[in-house]
Amino acid sequence: MFRLGMVAASAVILAGSSTSRAQILLADSQADFSTAAQGTNGFQYGVYTAANVTSGTFSTAGFVVVGTPPNTYWYGSESLGTPAITATAQHPAFDTLRPAVRRYTVGSNGEPAFTGLARLQGTFSDLDPGGDTFAFVTVTDPNNSIHVLMDNVIVGATPILFDFTIAVAPGSTIDFGVNPGTNGFNDLTGFAGTITTSPVPEPASIALTLLGGIALTLTRRGRSSQAGNGARRPSSD
Numbered sequence: 001m002f003r004l005g006m007v008a009a010s011a012v013i014l015a016g017s018s019t020s021r022a023q024i025l026l027a028d029s030q031a032d033f034s035t036a037a038q039g040t041n042g043f044q045y046g047v048y049t050a051a052n053v054t055s056g057t058f059s060t061a062g063f064v065v066v067g068t069p070p071n072t073y074w075y076g077s078e079s080l081g082t083p084a085i086t087a088t089a090q091h092p093a094f095d096t097l098r099p100a101v102r103r104y105t106v107g108s109n110g111e112p113a114f115t116g117l118a119r120l121q122g123t124f125s126d127l128d129p130g131g132d133t134f135a136f137v138t139v140t141d142p143n144n145s146i147h148v149l150m151d152n153v154i155v156g157a158t159p160i161l162f163d164f165t166i167a168v169a170p171g172s173t174i175d176f177g178v179n180p181g182t183n184g185f186n187d188l189t190g191f192a193g194t195i196t197t198s199p200v201p202e203p204a205s206i207a208l209t210l211l212g213g214i215a216l217t218l219t220r221r222g223r224s225s226q227a228g229n230g231a232r233r234p235s236s237d
């Protein structure tokens with residue numbers, strides 16, 4: 001009874017401490033998508049101004065809202081309805097071969113002014129079989145250094161999953177982009193991504209975790225010694 005009580009008490013303390021440093025969901029690319037205005041929920045929809053690059057000058061020039069509600073999306077005024085960025089997909093620019101870029105800026109438009117490690121997780125997928133398309137994730141860190149975290153070709157049925165952790169601060173940009181490669185045919189690319197703060201355990205919660213571990217160990221020892229007694233009985237009889 002005493003051991004069970006100790007485990008229960010430590011579990012309650014741990015639950016209380018974990019809420020003080022819980023992960024914060026900074027962004028969800030699909031849930032946060034909006035055509036109300038550029039910058040809504042911290043996201044902008046545009047291109048880099050050069051062809052087939054994974055970093056560079058970001059621009060929303062020429063982007064307008066098209067489509068029928070609720071399926072409106074951002075369109076960048078080139079041929080074949082490109083470049084385009086929707087809640088769930090993006091397509092690079094057909095004429096200029098510029099990448100379609102979905103940008104989240106930390107701390108912009110009322111978003112949390114977070115400084116620390118951000119975790120970027122998500123999936124790019126080929127929604128138009130064939131073609132060559134390149135998916136990238138590019139982040140500007142608190143020192144204004146640019147990090148191209150991935151630049152992978154997307155061909156075929158296997159989605160590309162990513163999971164990166166990187167330092168950010170208010171003003172850091174996190175870009176999810178797709179490049180057209182040799183041409184812009186068959187380059188429609190599905191995208192879903194989240195940005196969360198990476199949890200940092202506090203010294204107090206580490207100590208409590210150890211306490212919980214000790215309590216569990218004591219309980220296990222109790223159980224194994226009971227099992228040992230039970231096992232010895234047949235041999236002694």
Ligand SMILES: [Ca+2]
Binds near residue numbers: 188
């Ligand atoms: Ca394709």
Ligand SMILES: [Ca+2]
Binds near residue numbers: 179181182185
């Ligand atoms: Ca292509």
